[in-house]
Amino acid sequence: MSIKLKINGIEHELDVEPDAPLLWVIRDEVGLTGTKFGCGIAQCGACTVHIDGNAQRSCVTPVGSVVGKQITTIEGLGAGGLTAVQQAWIDHQVPQCGYCQSGMIMAVSALLKTNPRPSDDDLAGAITNICRCGTYPRIRNAVRSLAGKV
Amino acid sequence: MTVAMPSRRMILLGGLGAAGALVVGYALWPGRRLDKADALAAGPDERFISNWIKIAADDSVTVVVPHCDMGTGIYTALAQMAAEELDADWSKLKVEAAPPDPLFANGALAEGFILQGQGLSPDSIPSFLRGTVDNTFRTAAAYVNIQTTGGSSAIRFTGVYGMRIAGAAAREMLVKAAAARWNIDPASCATKDNTVLHAASGRSLGYGALVSDAARYSPSANPPLKPRSRYALVGTSIPRIDIPKKVDGTTHYGLDVKQPGMLYAAIRISPVFGGRLASVDAATVAGLRGVEKVVSLDDAVVVVADRFWRARDAVAALNPVWDAAGNGGVSSGRIAARHTAALAGNDLKTDLTQGGGAAALAGGRLVEATYAVPYLSHAPMEPMNATALWRDGTLEVWSGTQDGLGARAFCAKVCGLPMEKVTYHLMPMGGGFGRRLPGFFNFLDQSVRTAMAMPGVPVKLIYTRDQDMQHDYYRPNVTSHFKGALDAKGNAVAWVNDYTTDDNANPEAHIVYGIDNQAIRSVKVPTHVPVGPWRSVEASWHGFFVESFVDELAHAAKQDPLAFRRGLLKNAPRHRAVLDHAAQKAGWGTPMAPGRARGIAMVESFQTVAAHVVEITIGNGGALTVDRVVSAVDAGMAVNPDGLTAQIEGAIVYALTAALNGEITIDKGAVVQANFPDYEMVRLADCPQIEVHLMRSDYPLGGGGEPGVPPLAPALANAIFAATGVRIRELPIKNHTLTLASR
Numbered sequence: 001m002s003i004k005l006k007i008n009g010i011e012h013e014l015d016v017e018p019d020a021p022l023l024w025v026i027r028d029e030v031g032l033t034g035t036k037f038g039c040g041i042a043q044c045g046a047c048t049v050h051i052d053g054n055a056q057r058s059c060v061t062p063v064g065s066v067v068g069k070q071i072t073t074i075e076g077l078g079a080g081g082l083t084a085v086q087q088a089w090i091d092h093q094v095p096q097c098g099y100c101q102s103g104m105i106m107a108v109s110a111l112l113k114t115n116p117r118p119s120d121d122d123l124a125g126a127i128t129n130i131c132r133c134g135t136y137p138r139i140r141n142a143v144r145s146l147a148g149k150v
Numbered sequence: 151m152t153v154a155m156p157s158r159r160m161i162l163l164g165g166l167g168a169a170g171a172l173v174v175g176y177a178l179w180p181g182r183r184l185d186k187a188d189a190l191a192a193g194p195d196e197r198f199i200s201n202w203i204k205i206a207a208d209d210s211v212t213v214v215v216p217h218c219d220m221g222t223g224i225y226t227a228l229a230q231m232a233a234e235e236l237d238a239d240w241s242k243l244k245v246e247a248a249p250p251d252p253l254f255a256n257g258a259l260a261e262g263f264i265l266q267g268q269g270l271s272p273d274s275i276p277s278f279l280r281g282t283v284d285n286t287f288r289t290a291a292a293y294v295n296i297q298t299t300g301g302s303s304a305i306r307f308t309g310v311y312g313m314r315i316a317g318a319a320a321r322e323m324l325v326k327a328a329a330a331r332w333n334i335d336p337a338s339c340a341t342k343d344n345t346v347l348h349a350a351s352g353r354s355l356g357y358g359a360l361v362s363d364a365a366r367y368s369p370s371a372n373p374p375l376k377p378r379s380r381y382a383l384v385g386t387s388i389p390r391i392d393i394p395k396k397v398d399g400t401t402h403y404g405l406d407v408k409q410p411g412m413l414y415a416a417i418r419i420s421p422v423f424g425g426r427l428a429s430v431d432a433a434t435v436a437g438l439r440g441v442e443k444v445v446s447l448d449d450a451v452v453v454v455a456d457r458f459w460r461a462r463d464a465v466a467a468l469n470p471v472w473d474a475a476g477n478g479g480v481s482s483g484r485i486a487a488r489h490t491a492a493l494a495g496n497d498l499k500t501d502l503t504q505g506g507g508a509a510a511l512a513g514g515r516l517v518e519a520t521y522a523v524p525y526l527s528h529a530p531m532e533p534m535n536a537t538a539l540w541r542d543g544t545l546e547v548w549s550g551t552q553d554g555l556g557a558r559a560f561c562a563k564v565c566g567l568p569m570e571k572v573t574y575h576l577m578p579m580g581g582g583f584g585r586r587l588p589g590f591f592n593f594l595d596q597s598v599r600t601a602m603a604m605p606g607v608p609v610k611l612i613y614t615r616d617q618d619m620q621h622d623y624y625r626p627n628v629t630s631h632f633k634g635a636l637d638a639k640g641n642a643v644a645w646v647n648d649y650t651t652d653d654n655a656n657p658e659a660h661i662v663y664g665i666d667n668q669a670i671r672s673v674k675v676p677t678h679v680p681v682g683p684w685r686s687v688e689a690s691w692h693g694f695f696v697e698s699f700v701d702e703l704a705h706a707a708k709q710d711p712l713a714f715r716r717g718l719l720k721n722a723p724r725h726r727a728v729l730d731h732a733a734q735k736a737g738w739g740t741p742m743a744p745g746r747a748r749g750i751a752m753v754e755s756f757q758t759v760a761a762h763v764v765e766i767t768i769g770n771g772g773a774l775t776v777d778r779v780v781s782a783v784d785a786g787m788a789v790n791p792d793g794l795t796a797q798i799e800g801a802i803v804y805a806l807t808a809a810l811n812g813e814i815t816i817d818k819g820a821v822v823q824a825n826f827p828d829y830e831m832v833r834l835a836d837c838p839q840i841e842v843h844l845m846r847s848d849y850p851l852g853g854g855g856e857p858g859v860p861p862l863a864p865a866l867a868n869a870i871f872a873a874t875g876v877r878i879r880e881l882p883i884k885n886h887t888l889t890l891a892s893r
Contacts, residue, residue, distance in 0.1 A: 016457075017439070024459040028414070033406035034399020036580070038531050039615045040462075043826040046531055074399035086397040093389060093792055096800055097221030098396030099403060099531040099580025124835035130826065132531050132581050133221050134803025136837035138796070 003063055007032070008076030018064025023047040025063050026073060034074035034102045038130070045129030048103035049073050055110035074102040077109060084149050085109045085142075092142040096133035104129050108143060112150040118143060191249050197361045199323060199369075202248065202316045203232060209344050209358035211238045216248040216256040217299040217308060218554060219392055220582035222855045223793040224304040226390045230789055231309040234383045235317030235376060237341035238357075245391055248297060250554035250574045256297050256308055297555040300587050300683065302756035302853020305789055310851055318373035320364075327363035328355050378787060378848075387792035392578075404550035404577040407537040409608035413442055415600050416461035417611060419450040419592075419621045422474040422819035423678050427451055430470040438464050445603045452600050454609055462614060477678040477819040482627070485816065486522070488675055489629035489650045493520075498648055498671040501655040510644040510667030514635030517706045521632070521695045522880045525814035526625035526684055527821075527829060532580020533618040534593035538601035539608040540565065545572045545601070546608075549594060550579035556588035564598040583804070584683035590623040616824040623682030624814055626652045630659075630695040632702075635667075640707030642718060643667060649695070650675045658688035661696055662725050662754060663718035679816060685804055686859035689755035693860025694809075694867070694881065697751035701868040702877065711868060712738055712750055724784060728752060728759040728845065732782035735843050736763035745769065745890055746777070749869030753860035756853030758785040762802070764838075764865040768873045772888040776806065776838040776866065784845040785852035794854045795842045801858025802840055807832040809863035813882050 005012050007030055014029050026032050026049070035058060038046030042057040049058045050072035078086050085105055088094075095101045104127070111118060111126045118126065123143050131139070187198040191214065195207040204212040213229040229245045232238070248254035321341055328346035329336035332353060340347045344357045378385075395401040420426060430451045432444035440460035445452040451470045455461035492498075506513075536549035538561075545565050551557040554576030562572040579586055597611040613621070630649035637643050644667040647659060655672045684690060704714035712733050719726040729752045733739075738748060745768050752761035765778040779802050788794040811830040815822045823829040867878035874888050 020457075021459050024457060027406075028457050028459075031408065032399075033402065033408070036403075036531070037405060037533065037612070039826050041615070041825055041827075044531065044831075078398050082398070089397040090389070090393055093393060093796060095221070095393050095396035096223070096796060097219075097531065097579060097581045098392070098401055101396055102399045105397060124833075124837075127834050130531065130831045130833060132529060132583070132804065132831070134800035134832075134837075135796075136803060136832075136834050137799050137840045139834065140837075 003067060005063060005066065005071060006069070007071045008073060008079060014063075016063060019062045021059055022049070022061040022063050022066060022071070023058040026058060026071075032073050032075050036099055036102055038100065038103075043130070044100070044103075045107055046100050046103040048106040048129065050077075050106060050110055053110065053113060055107045074106060077106065083109065084146060085112065088142040088146050092138045092145065094135050094138040094142055096135055100129060100131045104131065104139060108139070109150070112143075112146060116150055117147040187253055190251055190253060197365050199320045199361060199364055202254075202312065203236065203320045205320070205357050205361045207358045207361065209356045210242050210244060211236065211344060211357065212244040212246055213313070214246055214248045214254065216254050216297045216312070217304050218247065218297075218550065218552060218576050218579060220299060220550075220552065220579040220586070222304070222797055223390045223392070223790060224299070225392055226388060227305055227789045227793055228309050228313050229391070230383045230386075230388060231305070232313040232317035234381055235314050236321045237343065238317070239343040240383060240388065242344060247554070247576055250297060250558045250576055252555065254297065255555060256312070298553040298587065299582065300552050300584060302758070302856045306757055306851045306853055309789065314375055315371070315373065316369075318375050319369035319371075322370055322373045323364040323367045324357055324360050326367050327360040331355070331363065384789050385787055385791070387790055390793065401578055403532055403580050404535050404537070404548060405532055405580070405612065407548040407577065407610060409537060409539065412537065412608040412610055413454050413456060413604065414458035414461045415445075415452050415454045415609050415611040416458065416465040417450050417452045417596055417613065417617055418465050418468065418470060419617060420472045421620065422472065422477050423680055424475045424477050425449060425819070426473040426475060428471040428473045430468055434469065435464040435467050438467070443604065444468070445600050447596060447599050450596060452596065452611070454600065454604055458610070458612055474819055480678060480819045481817050482524075482815040485627060485677055485679075486629070488677075489522070492650055492673045492675045493629060493631050493648050495673070498673045499655065500669070500671050502660060502668060502670040505667035506644075507667060507669040508633070508644070508646045511633055511635045511646060514637045514643045515706070517634045517636065517703055519632050519699055519702055519877070519879055520629065521698060522629045523625075523627065523691045523694060524812070524881060525627045525679060525681075525816070526808055526812045527619050527622045527814050527823070528581075528583045528585035528684055529619060529829060529831070530579070530581025530583055530585055533613040533615055534585070535610065535612040536594050536597035537608055537610040538597045540598075540601040540604070541606050543567070543571060545598065546575070547572070547594070547598065548575040548577055549597070550577040550586060551588075551591070551594070552579070552582045552584075552586040553588045557591065557594060560588060560591050560594055561598050564595050565602060583685045584687070585622060587683060590682045592621060615826070619824055619829060620821040623680045625684030625690060626681040627679070628691045630691070632695070632699045634699065634703050636703060636707050640709055642703050642707070647671070647695075648673070649692075652676060652681045656688040656692060658692040658755065659696070662722050663700065663715070664721050665718065678819065685801065686755055686856040689753055689856070689860040690805075690808075693751070693753040693755070694863040697753060697861060697864030698867050698877075698879070701749070701751075701864070701871065705871070710739070715750075715752070724847065724849065725752060725754065725759055728761045728782050728784045731843060731845055732761035732763050732780055735782060735841065736765070736780035738763060745873065747869045747873035749865045749867065749872055751861040751864035751868060753857070755857045755860050757850060758783060758852030758854070758857035760798070760857045760861050762861040762865040764862070764869045766866070766869045766873060768870075768888055768890050770890070772890070774870070774883065774888055776836070778839045778841070779862070779865075780841045780843070781858065782843045782845060783857065784847050784849065785854060785857070786849040787846050787851065788844050789851065791844055794844060797854045798842045798858035799840050801856065802862050803832055803837060805859040805862035806836075806838070806866070809866050809881055810836070810883050813885070
C-alpha cells in the first residue's frame with residue numbers, strides 16, 4: 001500500500017507499512033540521512049524531527065500517524081540558509097563528533113519557537129537529548145546567545 | 151623549565167632498526183615514495199611536497215591527516231601545526247584524510263612512543279594500541295600498518311613528530327627551489343602566506359609556482375623548527391573546519407553510506423560472550439516482507455532485508471538457540487568474589503617497590519580501604535555499523551573506525567584476500583572513545599562475513615542499541631586495595647597498593663606523591679567479558695583509586711586535602727602548580743553554604759596534568775547535585791585553546807556520566823543493561839557549570855581528548871565525603887545512599 005508523506009515541503013508517495021518507523025523511512029526510503037539513529041526507543045533524541053513544527057522522536061513514530069502533516073528534517077530546517085540556531089552552533093563551536101547535533105538543533109529550534117527566551121532550567125527541562133561528547137555547556141551558551149533572536 | 155627532546159638525528163643514528171624502517175615510511179620518504187603518494191592521493195596539478203602535505207599549482211595547500219575524525223578537532227589542530235611550520239595561508243588551506251594505505255601509515259605515532267620511552271617492549275605496548283599489535287610479535291615493525299586515532303596521541307605524536315616536521319621540511323624544499331631559481335642563498339629568503347620572499351631584491355614566488363622544482367629535493371628529516379615564541383597559528387582558537395557540516399546534517403557518517411542496490415542487515419549476537427549459535431530456524435521469517443536472507447555466523451545470526459527496520463524486526467522474531475560455551479553461570483558477584491580471592495592470594499606480582507616497601511606500614515598508623523569500579527560501555531551515539539561489498543574477488547568496506555589502515559588490514563584478514571584487493575572507506579565517526587579501535591572490530595568481522603554470504607550486493611550492517619551495549623569491549627571491572635601509614639605528625643610514610651588487572655601491570659597506578667616507602671602489586675584476573683580501552687583507559691580507574699585514597703589519608707591525618715597533597719608534591723612543581731591553579735580558580739577554602747562542599751583531585755595522563763575541583767550540593771533528602779567543575783589543565787601549550795577546552799569539558803561530562811550512573815553488570819554470562827534507560831547518561835539537566843583554565847608551560851605538548859576524565863570521579867567522591875562523611879569506594883554513585891553529615 002502507498003503512504004503519502006510531506007517532508008520538507010515535498011510530497012513523497014511511498015510503498016511502506018503504516019507502522020514503519022518514520023526515522024528509517026526518512027533515511028532509507030527518502031534518502032535523507034541527516035536524521036540519526038541512536039537508541040530506537042525515544043530515549044536519546046538523535047532522531048528528532050519536526051511534526052507540524054513540534055519536536056518529535058521519529059524512531060518511534062509510525063509513518064501512518066504523520067500522514068498529512070508537515071514533516072521537517074535538518075535538511076529542511078536550513079534549506080533557505082543557515083538558521084540562527086545553526087549559526088549559533090558554529091559561533092559557539094558546539095559540535096564535537098556531531099552525530100547528535102541534528103537532533104539537538106531540531107529540538108532547540110522547536111523550543112525557541114514557543115519559548116524564545118528559555119532559562120537554563122527551561123532548556124534543561126525541554127531538551128533531554130543525549131550528547132556523549134558532552135557538548136551541553138556549549139549548547140547552553142549558544143541558547144543563551146539566541147534569547148529573543150528566533 | 152625546558153625539557154630536552156632528543157633530536158631526530160639521534161633516533162636515526164641510535165641503531166633502532168625497527169624504528170628506522172618506520173621513519174623511512176614517512177619522514178625520510180625518498181622522492182619515489184612521494185611519487186607513489188602522488189599516484190594514490192594527489193589530484194590534478196597537485197604534488198606531495200613532503201609527507202602529508204600536498205601543494206597545488208594554484209597555491210592551495212592540503213594537509214593529509216593520518217587520523218580519523220571522531221569529534222576531537224584534530225583535523226583543524228594538526229593542520230595548524232603543519233601550516234605553522236610551512237608558513238601557509240590558512241585561508242587557502244585544505245585538510246583531508248590520508249588514504250588507508252601503508253604509504254600513509256603513521257610512523258610518527260610509533261616514534262612518539264620510542265621518544266617517550268613508553269612503548270615497544272613486549273609488556274609496555276600502550277593499551278590503546280594493543281589491538282594493533284600481534285601478540286606474538288610485539289615489535290615496532292607491527293606499527294607499520296597503523297593510522298590509529300586514540301591514546302590522546304594526535305597532537306603529541308602525529309603533530310609533534312609528523313606534522314611539524316612535514317611542514318618545516320616542505321618549507322625548506324620550497325625555499326631551496328626559490329633560491330635556486332633566483333641563484334641566491336636560501337638563508338636570505340623568508341616565507342609568509344604560501345609565498346617565498348626575498349626582501350633584498352623584493353622578489354617573491356608563490357608556493358604553487360615552486361612545487362615542481364621543490365619536489366626534486368628530498369625532504370629533510372631534521373628541518374629547523376620554529377620556537378614556540380614565533381607561533382602565529384598554533385596557540386590560536388581557529389574555528390574547527392568540520393563544524394559547518396555538522397550543523398546542517400551533511401556530514402556523512404558510516405551509518406549514512408548509500409550504495410546502489412544496498413541491502414540492510416540486523417544482527418543478534420550470542421548474549422553470552424564466547425557463546426555459539428547452535429541453531430536457528432530461518433523459516434520463521436521467510437515470508438516477512440523484504441527479508442532476503444538469514445545468515446548464520448559462528449556466534450550470531452543476521453537477517454538481510456531491503457530496509458533496516460524490516461531486518462531489525464525479522465531478526466527479533468527469530469528464536470536462535472545458543473551454546474553458552476560454559477560461561478552461562480558467570481555473574482558480576484562471582485567476578486567480584488574472584489577479585490577478592492585473587493587479592494588475598496599468592497599470585498600478586500610486584501610492580502614497584504621503593505624504600506622499605508610494605509614493611510614500612512609498621513612504622514605508622516594504618517589506613518586501609520578497598521575500591522572497585524564496574525565494567526563500562528562506551529555507548530557512542532552512532533551504534534556500530536559497517537557497509538561491505540564482496541564482489542569478484544574483491545572487498546569494499548565503508549565504516550567509521552579509529553584506524554582506517556588497521557581496519558583495512560583487519561577486513562583483508564577476515565575475508566582472506568591480500569590487502570591490495572580490499573578497499574576501505576574511512577567514514578567520520580559518531581563518537582569513538584576507544585570503542586572503534588583495532589582489536590575491537592567485531593562489527594567489521596560480522597559485516598564482512600555477512601557480505602561474503604551476499605556476493606555482489608552491498609550490505610549495511612547496523613547494531614541496534616541493545617546489541618551495541620551488550621557486545622562492547624568494556625572498560626574493565628577493577629578492584630584495588632590500599633594500605634597507607636601516617637606517622638605521629640600526620641605524614642604519609644607508606645603506600646601499599648594491590649590491584650586486579652585484565653592485562654599487565656599499569657604504570658597509571660604509580661603515584662606522583664613523594665612517599666618514601668611504596669609497594670605496588672597487581673594480579674591478573676581474566677574473565678570471559680571482553681574488555682578494551684575506554685576514554686583515558688587505565689587512568690580512568692587508577693585516577694579514581696589513588697586520588698580517593700590520598701584524600702582518605704588527608705582526612706585521617708586531619709589535614710586539608712589540598713594542603714596534604716601539596717606537602718607530598720615538593721618534588722613535583724608542575725603537578726603542584728596545576729593543583730594550586732584549580733584550587734585558586736575554584737576559591738578553595740572559602741566558606742560554603744550548608745549542604746554544599748568541594749572536592750579536589752589531580753591526575754597526570756597522556757603527558758597532560760589536569761586537576762578538577764568539584765562543587766556539590768546534598769539536598770535534605772540526600773539528593774546529589776553537581777553544581778560546578780573548575781578545571782586547571784597543563785598540556786604544555788594548547789595548539790587550539792578553544793578546542794582543548796571543548797575536549798576537557800566533554801571529558802568531564804563523559805566521566806560524570808560514568809561516576810554517577812555508569813555500570814554494566816553481568817548475569818548468566820551476559821550483559822544486563824540494554825539501552826539508555828538502564829545505562830543512563832548525563833543530560834543537560836544534570837550538567838554542571840564547567841570552567842576550564844588552560845595553563846601554559848614549557849613541557850612537551852600533552853594529550854587533549856582523555857586527560858579531563860580521570861580526576862572527575864575522585865574529585866566528586868571527595869566532595870561527597872566532605873559533605874556527608876560517606877566515602878564512595880565503589881562506583882557508580884547512584885548505588886549509594888547519601889545523607890548530610892551531622893556536623
